[in-house]
Amino acid sequence: MNNGPVVVAFCCNYCSYEAADRAGSAKKNYPENLRIIRVPCSGRVEPEFIVKAFENGADGVMILGCHPGSCHFKTGNHKAYRRYLLLKEILRAAGIDEERVKLDWVGASEDDKLVRVSTEFVEKIRELDTGGG
Amino acid sequence: MLEKLFGQKKQKAEQEQEVKQESQKVKTAFYWATSCGGCEEAILDVREKLFDVLDKIDILFWPVAVDTKYSDVEALEDKLLDAVFINGGISNIEQKEVVKLLRKKAKAVIAFGSCAHMGGIPGLRNLYSIEDGLERVYFTTPSTYNPERALPSEKSELPGGGEVTLPPLLPNVLPLEEVISVDFYVPGCPPLPETILKALEVLLSGDIPEDNVLGAESKSLCNFCDRNQSKPENLSVERYYRVHEKAIPPDKCLLAEGVICLGPVTRGGCGEKCINVNMPCRGCYGPLPDIDDMGLRFLSNIASITCAGEESTDESKMRDAIATIKDPVGTFYRFSYPDSSINKLVRRR
Numbered sequence: 428m429n430n431g432p433v434v435v436a437f438c439c440n441y442c443s444y445e446a447a448d449r450a451g452s453a454k455k456n457y458p459e460n461l462r463i464i465r466v467p468c469s470g471r472v473e474p475e476f477i478v479k480a481f482e483n484g485a486d487g488v489m490i491l492g493c494h495p496g497s498c499h500f501k502t503g504n505h506k507a508y509r510r511y512l513l514l515k516e517i518l519r520a521a522g523i524d525e526e527r528v529k530l531d532w533v534g535a536s537e538d539d540k541l542v543r544v545s546t547e548f549v550e551k552i553r554e555l556d557t558g559g560g
Numbered sequence: 561m562l563e564k565l566f567g568q569k570k571q572k573a574e575q576e577q578e579v580k581q582e583s584q585k586v587k588t589a590f591y592w593a594t595s596c597g598g599c600e601e602a603i604l605d606v607r608e609k610l611f612d613v614l615d616k617i618d619i620l621f622w623p624v625a626v627d628t629k630y631s632d633v634e635a636l637e638d639k640l641l642d643a644v645f646i647n648g649g650i651s652n653i654e655q656k657e658v659v660k661l662l663r664k665k666a667k668a669v670i671a672f673g674s675c676a677h678m679g680g681i682p683g684l685r686n687l688y689s690i691e692d693g694l695e696r697v698y699f700t701t702p703s704t705y706n707p708e709r710a711l712p713s714e715k716s717e718l719p720g721g722g723e724v725t726l727p728p729l730l731p732n733v734l735p736l737e738e739v740i741s742v743d744f745y746v747p748g749c750p751p752l753p754e755t756i757l758k759a760l761e762v763l764l765s766g767d768i769p770e771d772n773v774l775g776a777e778s779k780s781l782c783n784f785c786d787r788n789q790s791k792p793e794n795l796s797v798e799r800y801y802r803v804h805e806k807a808i809p810p811d812k813c814l815l816a817e818g819v820i821c822l823g824p825v826t827r828g829g830c831g832e833k834c835i836n837v838n839m840p841c842r843g844c845y846g847p848l849p850d851i852d853d854m855g856l857r858f859l860s861n862i863a864s865i866t867c868a869g870e871e872s873t874d875e876s877k878m879r880d881a882i883a884t885i886k887d888p889v890g891t892f893y894r895f896s897y898p899d900s901s902i903n904k905l906v907r908r909r
């Protein structure tokens with residue numbers, strides 16, 4: 428247990444979850460604030476899931492998918508990207524800091540990127556929380 | 561209790577029995593909260609069929625049409641009213657108190673119209689603080705002329721002495737069900753006469769749908785829309801248009817042509833009123849039974865069809881296409897923002 432922010436990361440089975448697994452096996456450190464949820468594809472992450480994560484106490488939500496062109500289901504990640512763009516607009520209008528949601532591409536071999544992206548995101552959320560975002 | 565309203569077989573009534581029936585009439589009340597008045601007119605739009613109903617009901621309270629006071633309601637026995645119809649969302653403390661009082665006096669409460677059902681268009685004010693909302697409405701809309709910067713205030717002195725008061729606004733417009741428990745919903749902005757009559761029939765039949773939404777369909781508007789056949793299977797929209805920006809042929813799916821139409825997530829049952837006059841559906845009949853958050857589900861729909869060709873992997877193209885959607889929150893949640901999970905989240909914070 429710790430008192431820092433809770434960050435939910437939806438990781439796709441074929442890329443970013445692989446990367447997280449790899450980071451774990453290689454004993455690389457990533458923030459303990461991360462709660463990883465494995466999904467079959469970033470395109471499976473409905474905006475409802477993201478809002479639900481916030482309802483249940485998450486301070487930030489990441490969607491980590493495969494790089495454009497390498498989605499296992501061809502276009503799931505692009506759909507995720509378009510949802511993300513729209514959801515950010517809605518969050519902004521609703522008065523929720525849109526930076527609390529982040530989408531990024533993390534390939535299966537990019538364990539270093541996973542560590543970097545999640546560390547930066549947790550820091551960002553910590554800033555928002557202490558700065559009153 | 562409501563079989564009294566539409567008694568299947570008309571009794572060959574003797575004088576005596578009529579007196580008895582008088583006391584057996586369905587006791588009703590009508591109330592408007594944050595309402596534009598359209599829902600009240602909708603009841604009158606039932607026209608001659610209304611007279612069949614009026615014969616069988618007693619109206620004990622109806623601020624817009626009958627001279628009754630809150631004290632008349634207070635004086636009623638608890639649960640005396642068979643059916644109370646409330647339209648409009650709840651946005652000030654007076655409305656909050658009145659609906660609580662009506663709830664106490666009612667066997668069944670019916671949220672009538674989009675505003676009572678989901679908060680409605682006035683609920684878009686939940687996107688702003690009270691101060692910013694008043695500022696916009698009283699000072700800065702293009703159609704406002706208010707050089708004295710007059711604002712309604714909770715207390716005003718009258719020139720001849722005395723004062724008048726206005727009930728304070730609540731920070732948010734609330735769907736009726738967030739203030740009192742609601743038994744049934746009649747959707748629409750306003751509900752159409754057909755919907756109203758169908759809702760009453762459903763009430764009478766006792767064959768109430770699980771979600772207690774009366775008088776509408778449980779399938780999407782697209783299912784009833786003649787333009788649906790024109791919708792291509794692999795739909796891909798590269799840019800969106802506002803209604804005045806593009807002429808849409810009368811047989812073409814508006815959404816496929818790039819005009820935001822909420823048909824896919826909205827209940828059918830309105831007779832495709834807007835579609836028939838070449839206007840997109842704005843979603844007034846509310847979400848399909850399995851949809852929790854209408855705007856979020858529609859967001860997914862739009863994300864699926866925007867630059868959806870397999871060859872389109874260009875993120876900047878997607879951004880450009882999404883940017884052509886004007887006011888996504890006001891468009892996806894035109895009638896349902898107070899009922900959305902996002903607004904509820906913000907309100908809880």
Ligand code: SF4
Pocket residue numbers: 594595596597598599600647648672673674675676680681748749750
């Ligand atoms: S539902 Fe529509 S017609 Fe009824 S009060 Fe609200 S805005 Fe007016």
Ligand code: SF4
Pocket residue numbers: 781782783785786787788789791812813814815816821822823824835840841
């Ligand atoms: S999206 Fe609108 S125009 Fe197209 S089929 Fe559905 S209701 Fe009709």
Ligand code: SF4
Pocket residue numbers: 748749781826827830831832833834835840841842843844845846
């Ligand atoms: S088409 Fe849509 S907005 Fe128009 S009346 Fe029907 S449900 Fe309401």
